[in-house]
Amino acid sequence: MANNFDEDGVGSLSVWAKRCYLAGRALMEDALRPHGLGTTQYYVLHRLATAGPTMQRDFARLLQVERATMSIVIAALVKKGLVEQIPDAVDQRQKLLRLTAAGAILWKELPDLGFIRDAAFGGLSETDIQTAARVLRTATERLQRRLKGDMP
Amino acid sequence: MANNFDEDGVGSLSVWAKRCYLAGRALMEDALRPHGLGTTQYYVLHRLATAGPTMQRDFARLLQVERATMSIVIAALVKKGLVEQIPDAVDQRQKLLRLTAAGAILWKELPDLGFIRDAAFGGLSETDIQTAARVLRTATERLQRRLKGDMP
DNA sequence: ACAACCTTGTTAGATAGCAAACAATATGTC
DNA sequence: GACATATTGTTTGCTATCTAACAAGGTTGT
Structure with missing residues (x-):
């Protein structure tokens, strides 16, 4: 997921999914750290x-x-x-x-942690965001199906 | 990221980014576990x-x-x-x-771990995948900019 | 030359995630 | 009623990630 020997096409989507998740979590952690x-x-x-x-x-x-x-x-x-x-x-x-x-x-x-979501996605095309969500949801469901012993 | 009290629009994108990343990682771990x-x-x-x-x-x-x-x-x-x-x-x-x-x-x-990528994204629209990658990359870069003390 | 700074790697302590094994408790079935 | 099975939670041991603090080794400026 996080290599850079496959930075285009389908490869980069998994890379950016990881980085986006970790970057958002890092911002959350910064905001929450003062409260332990x-x-x-x-x-x-x-x-x-x-x-x-x-x-x-x-x-x-x-x-x-x-x-x-x-x-x-x-x-x-x-x-x-x-x-x-x-x-x-x-x-x-x-x-x-x-x-x-x-x-x-x-x-x-x-x-209020809403600023993180705004920082990440504010101003982006609503339809693009929905496309992205749909793609990731489809991919996730497929992966989870395979995880749950759907394999030969 | 992983709650279910905000399952639509912008909220769900962060949720699916997390779940997609974790599901892909879980499949990788399954494949690698026998090799330690x-x-x-x-x-x-x-x-x-x-x-x-x-x-x-x-x-x-x-x-x-x-x-x-x-x-x-x-x-x-x-x-x-x-x-x-x-x-x-x-x-x-x-x-x-x-x-x-x-x-x-x-x-x-x-x-070969390529089957994971195929399982996740195989057959999906190439343009949708690129849209998703672009959205996540943009969001990630914005978040990282804010992480690196770009804030008031 | 020497002090101040920068770079690299490690360690300590924390969160978050998983699988596998265990304990305790319900709920079957016979 | 007793034994088998399912559910719930914990513990152990692992990976991966971060920050913060440290140590050791280079670089620079005066």
Whole structure:
């Protein structure tokens, strides 16, 4: 993805997908670093602050990451005292996540990250953006189909 | 990037850029895992096998990663005995990287990864792909400009 | 010559991602 | 009821990435 021995045609699209993702994430991290948060931690707080308490199980689907990854992100938030993990009354396996008071206070202090999207895509042709999104979505779905044992 | 509370327009493009990158990387990792390599390690071997010995310094530029990241990737390859790090005769700071015999043998055994690109983008409209690449490149360059202290 | 600066590489500590294996808990089926 | 299976979360160990701080080696300016 990130080599430069294939910089044209189809090759460069994968390269730019990677670089675009990493550059956007780096800007997010710069904005969040003063608050001691990472990007995925931010998404978790966002969800809890705007949609209320949520099962940990559901975050894997929502954020499209593995259970193991969620475990680690949540553990970091719990260690910082921003999120509580409450075992469900009827199914002890599941854990409900909820903002703590400290988490709610921190959430209010966080900057608006919309400027990143504006910086990246503001002013570009809407149809070009939609074409790009469609191409990447198609490619992603094909790759994911192949990942999920769709192969001989 | 990976939330699902902003799934349309400009928002979804960043989401799909991330997912496309990660899905492609996951397929690469599946193909390389039997050989005990990671994706960036593969790119380093590719360069050394096809372009010959290369200064470690230059890899940061070629692969667009930080010196610190290269240090870690190279250290892994050296530990596996696939790459040698040779201090330059005239400038002791710089290190030349070279495939070992074992590295050259392993390289020949590695599978061709072109199928991933074909799986992702094969058959899609060439102009759509170029539009997508142009949009992502523009966005990336804007983000990188802002990252490099181009801000008020 | 010497001090100030620049370049290169490494280390430490952090986030984020995965797979594989494990533990605990539900939910089947017989 | 008991054993097999599925779900949920954690742990371990790996890759990849970053920043920040450091060490060591060149370069430059006076």
